[in-house]
Amino acid sequence: MVRLLALVSWMATAAPQLPGQQTSGLATRLDQATYAALRPILEAAGRDSIPLRPLEAKALEGTAKRRPAAQIVAAVQRLAQELQQARLLLRQAAPTAPDAEGDIVAAAEAMRRGVPAEEVAALRRRVPPATSLEIPLAVLGELVQRGVPAAEARAVIEHMVNSGVPQARMVEIPSHVDVALRVGAPPITALGSALQSLGIPVPPPGPGGLGPRRPPGDRG
């Protein structure tokens, strides 16, 4: 009985699992050399509270795709740096917002797809801190990748988040933009058309809006 109670007590105070020894079975799916090379990266990420799940996923992806160990390690290292930069950017933009793994991953991917860091930061600053940005940032990345100017795309996303547009509607925008692009519409016009076809209110024209920008000093 005493031994059983001791076992229970030990379980309650057991040290946290080391990075890599997760239920995802990283150690079992990677060869020893690759796992050994990745372990310092994962441990460092763990110490810095960088999300580990996407790093492990990238390692598993590389193994599944039979990439060389060096390529897997490089990809995971690069992703760790991107996640660190994304987290720093989001924290600086909204210090009171929680560090959400989804937001950090989406911010890193948005920047990888061409969204300038200042637009990611602007979006974080201008929506309530507790709002999840994972889907809004993903949609922003989709729009910028399709050629929509980043500032306009960000303004639209920001408007939708603050207006309470459901994410289920937001994720439909890129495919509607594609329809307009296929018939030759410029990206910004395609975005406006997509919003109208989805019944999403278009932000008012002006700086950051969808309308034409007036040059500085133009009062006409």
Next chain:
Amino acid sequence: MNQEHPLVRDYLDGELAYDALPEEHRPEADQFRRIADAMASDRVALPPGVRAAIMRRVRAAPEPAARRVWSWVMTPREIRVSPAMGVLALAAAVGALLLTRPRAGTVPDAGPSHAALTATNTRFVFLAPTASSVAVTGDFASWDPKGIPLRDATGTGVWVVELTLPAGLHHYVFVVDGHQWLPDPNASQVDDGFGQKNSVLMVPARVES
């Protein structure tokens, strides 16, 4: 339901005499009149003892299983458990709590401030008329190289599977014939960091208030 002819209705309402009814409508009128007369007749008197016999049958009918289970569950009864079983149950509960606690180095998602994120059914469709097998793999499948198989139910080369995925951003590819890794031609693509492309799937959060 067939409606009676307006003239027949007038007859039944007493607004038109039977003799004034055209001959072709009289059979219909007769039929409705018979029905109306039957409904207006006096109630049938039951022989003595029939009502009592019916109630005896109802009371003897077996209680529905659900009601029996509910009665058993709600009836207080004495349960005896040895201390060892109690400790084992406690250990199991502690073990379950430890397995579900956040790992070091990860942070929980904040999520929309007012919503419960729910999983969503997502349908994957891939056109491969000459393939013998198609699977989908990605972060939601831990990048298992075997993937989750799609089915070509109609034999037309349209491979389909429907999965329940958590809300958020996902990367995936299709695996054709076990060795060909292809992004989804109908989805956005991003560099995978290995010189190839992944497809992007955005699963929206559904607000449950």
